[in-house]
Amino acid sequence: DNPNLEIEMNDVLVGLTSLVSVRIKDPEFAGQTKDRLANREVREKTKKLTQELVSGFFQDNAATAKIIKEKIIDNAKLRLHLKEEQDIFQGEKKNLDLVKVLSGSEENEEIFFVEGKSAGGSAEEGRDVRTQTVLALQGKPPNALKL
Numbered sequence: 101d102n103p104n105l106e107i108e109m110n111d112v113l114v115g116l117t118s119l120v121s122v123r124i125k126d127p128e129f130a131g132q133t134k135d136r137l138a139n140r141e142v143r144e145k146t147k148k149l150t151q152e153l154v155s156g157f158f159q160d161n162a163a164t165a166k167i168i169k170e171k172i173i174d175n176a177k178l179r180l181h182l183k184e185e186q187d188i189f190q191g192e193k194k195n196l197d198l199v200k201v202l203s204g205s206e207e208n209e210e211i212f213f214v215e216g217k218s219a220g221g222s223a224e225e226g227r228d229v230r231t232q233t234v235l236a237l238q239g240k241p242p243n244a245l246k247l
């Protein structure tokens with residue numbers, strides 16, 4: 101459709117979940133949350149094997165590969181659309197960080213208010229992009245009962 105559409109890593113990663121189990125004698129973990137394996141030799145072998153398996157899966161399952169490709173393109177288009185809207189709001193006092201939904205209909209849409217961009221990112225990854233949107237609030241929201 102759009103030959104100028106540039107796909108970014110996040111367009112591919114939206115909604116993607118994977119689990120790889122590797123058993124080694126002396127594992128080294130990286131990052132504050134210790135969620136990444138730092139053993140280079142194991143990481144490289146795991147990466148190569150995973151690429152081979154995913155490639156093989158896509159070659160054997162063309163219909164599924166096409167659906168995934170369309171999802172990635174939709175994610176890229178949505179990202180660009182949101183960027184355009186964000187550019188429009190740059191002159192405004194407040195910049196709402198509202199993640200849009202793909203559906204054109206307002207029926208059955210949900211909005212999740214979360215505290216901060218960190219929670220917003222997690223909620224955005226786990227949402228249904230067709231019907232759910234996320235608004236990351238800046239700062240701690242006031243307690244309505246205390247007010």
